[in-house]
Amino acid sequence: MKKIYKQIAILFAVILTIAFVGPHSIEAKTLKLKAESAILVDADTGKILYSKNPDVSLPPASMTKMMTEYLVLEAIDNGEIKWDSTTQISDYAYSISANPSFSGIGLTQDKDYTVEDLYHAMAINSDNAATIALAELIAGSEGEFVKMMNKKAEEMGLTEFEFVNSSGLDNESLGKNHPEGTDPKGVNLLSARSAALLAYHLINDYPEALEISSIPETEFDGKTITNWNWMLPHNSVNFKQFYYEGIDGLKTGYTDLAGFCFTGTAERNGKRLISVVMKTDSEATRFKETIKLMDYGYNNFEDVELFPKGYQIKGKSTLSVIKGKEKTVDIETKDAITIPIKKGTEDKYSLTYKLDKKKLTDSGELEAPIKKGEKIGTAELVYDGEDLGYIIDSDKQHVDVITKDSVEKSNWFMLILRSIGEFFSNLFSSMIDMIKGWFN
Structure with a gap:
């Protein structure tokens, strides 16, 4: 009978543990992320909550566009361009837009596009030609824009990085149009740590970026363009399994070399997290692994006043x-x-x-x-x-x-009195010690 009572007590204790600790209270080592590299960061303090091979440089694909977004928003903030500034599509940008193998919405030439329209096409639909058009508008050429990208990366404190173009495509895919001064076979590179730091600067310096990255779909040139971030509240039933409360950004990426990657950010109850997963094996996997990271962060960490x-x-x-x-x-x-x-x-x-x-x-x-x-x-x-x-x-x-x-x-008189007092006090202590020594 005692044995039965003991077993009941153990079972009751286990039930209480599950109830109070919760099913999501897990250790980092049990996450077993299906990503070659990953990181989870608190967006307020920059504190790293989880990492897996965070300093390995990997191709970020279209996550490269986070830097282009930053420089566009900075140019607007500095008064160099405005949201309603217009530009036309160059032959180079048009050749990218007309190529069906690249993600794009089909831009046309001899038409004025506003910065706002092109930014939406870049941030929501990851349009490569729109990205190139913005780079050319700001710097005169994509080659000069790449110099700005690398300089800004240094200013931000990115450690493992190399930008060779504004879009995230491999330079080899751009053919003769690869940016001047870059390797014809060059590839953009970022570590998960650097991608997270880039995202940190983007959303903290220009929080308006999240207003656009959180749009699931919108109209552009009479067409509906869709955000590649499946964790947003899309209408498609195929995406609903990936919806995550609080997600409002930030940037997906894919090339054959990079695999599927994603820099995500979410805010719940005033707490914002930034996650990065790189080189996963499918579109679905990059979001499933991001959900694991976000759950780990929200269920296991809390802001505490330690002192x-x-x-x-x-x-x-x-x-x-x-x-x-x-x-x-x-x-x-x-x-x-x-x-x-x-x-x-x-x-x-x-x-x-x-x-x-x-x-x-x-x-x-x-x-x-x-x-x-x-x-x-x-x-x-x-x-x-x-x-x-x-x-x-x-x-x-x-x-x-x-x-x-x-x-x-203290005044000079009190200092002198204190010195005299300390002198006689030390003298008296020395005499006492000496007398004690005689009798030891």
């Missing part, structure tokens, strides 16, 4: 002060530290001080006068475990350490 504003490390809450009216001053953190962490791992985080040596004497003291709120160093976040880091130089890993109060400089 509040004004936090003091136990045993290190004060610093000695010389030449001041007080002998010590309290120190504390200027701001709170809040980051996304794996649920239940709060106890693995701690703080350590890195004080500014220029602010301290050789013996590690502060010298009066000291102002209230004076920065004397930083408090660095330490994690006891595997930390995947950030895709950006994050300021979320540390906060300033400041003085809690001010300490005025």
Whole structure:
């Protein structure tokens, strides 16, 4: 009978665990993503929540267009072009549009297209000719635009990248029209980390990009064009299995060399995530694997205030002060530290001080006068475990350490009296030690 009770108790415990932990609370190692490379990032802080071969350079195919989108939006922001600026389709761009082997909506020549129309064709339908037309409008030629792409990538801090054209097609597919100054057989390259960082800059610097990337379908030149992102709320019954609540971007990609890839982003309850999967084996797989990543992020991580504003490390809450009216001053953190962490791992985080040596004497003291709120160093976040880091130089890993109060400089008379007192105190202590030594 006791054995039966014990088995019932174990079963009840398992049921409770499932109820409270949830079926989606899984470890990263169990994801088993069917992608050669992948990454999941918190879009606010840039913190990496998951990665698989994140620094391997791979062809991104049309995910390349994220950089073209950025430069178009930057040109608009700088007043170089406007949404209603117009341009016509060059012979080169038209040859790409007329080629049925490339994704396209069929642009025509001798017609004015607005920047807005071409951007929609590029961001929604991944139109290659529209992308080339925008590149030519901004830089005069695609070759010059490629230089802008690579320069901007360096400014953004991308690490593993090479842009050879604006669209993401292989240069060999462009034939004699490959951008001047690039390898005729060149291929665009990005790592998952760099793709995520590019997406991070795009949606944080120009959030209006999401207003367009979230459109499932629209009208263009009297035709209906469809977004290749199946995770959006499409009407087609074939896509409904891939719908994901909160998804509003960002860019798909495919070539024979790249396979099927996707940079996705979603927002739920104010929390935005960015995911990248590269070199998957099918259109469906890239979305299924993205769903795995998004579920992992939303079900296993939460924003937690690990240390509040004004936090003091136990045993290190004060610093000695010389030449001041007080002998010590309290120190504390200027701001709170809040980051996304794996649920239940709060106890693995701690703080350590890195004080500014220029602010301290050789013996590690502060010298009066000291102002209230004076920065004397930083408090660095330490994690006891595997930390995947950030895709950006994050300021979320540390906060300033400041003085809690001010300490005025003592006048010369009080300093002399204190020195005399300390002299006789030290002398008395030495005599006591000497007398103790006689009897030992």
